[in-house]
Ligand SMILES: [Zn+2]
């Protein structure tokens with residue numbers, strides 16, 4: 353499985369292009385509509401991770417989970433081929449494509465919800481997920497500050513039900529669904545982390561917003577609320593919804609993180625070397 357120079361250059365170009373687009377979109381919005389005037393590189397820099405560290409996570413989270421997921425997803429696809437009854441696939445094929453996409457979306461989101469919730473409730477998963485909560489100032493780039501293991505676990509929780517329910521079957525027109533859901537979810541992730549004081553009224557019932565996810569990043573009391581990536585109704589159903597009119601006073605986590613990038617990535621893998 354070798355990566356040619358051509359593929360490498362294309363990947364690098366794609367990442368740069370996305371970063372330019374995201375920066376051009378969010379930096380002005382955060383400056384004009386920011387909740388606090390602490391966007392990247394200004395103000396309160398003492399507890400703000402260095403820009404290089406943040407950009408490293410942008411690259412890592414864009415590339416590493418996809419590579420790590422290659423083998424598990426191939427195994428999952430093979431298991432789905434063997435386990436999902438042909439009659440069930442035929443029934444899905446008979447459904448209108450838009451309905452299939454909606455079902456796939458809700459199934460994947462429910463999987464992500466539980467993957468995220470377990471990352472808070474199981475200490476061995478929190479070790480990896482705490483990094484994502486270590487940002488003390490939220491902006492769009494905080495979205496990609498995640499440990500690759502954390503991302504792989506959460507994504508698998510979304511993908512497993514999708515494959516095992518036959519919703520990612522190659523014979524369906526919507527077989528690009530898993531990839532499309534990943535891209536859409538990632539893009540929405542930049543929005544809900546953004547430092548934007550917008551409130552969306554009744555739309556807050558339908559979709560997650562910066563206010564919704566910012567409460568999930570509150571330092572202590574409401575960190576175990578609002579797990580959903582895009583559908584807040586999941587938190588209402590599973591009893592974890594919290595969305596008052598005001599905003600959190602403080603972001604971050606009390607779980608200590610290493611200062612260096614290598615330490616942040618390796619510490620959760622080495623129980624004896626937890627640095628403070
Ligand atoms: Zn979380």
Ligand SMILES: [Zn+2]
Nearest residue numbers: 484545565569
């Ligand atoms: Zn987050």
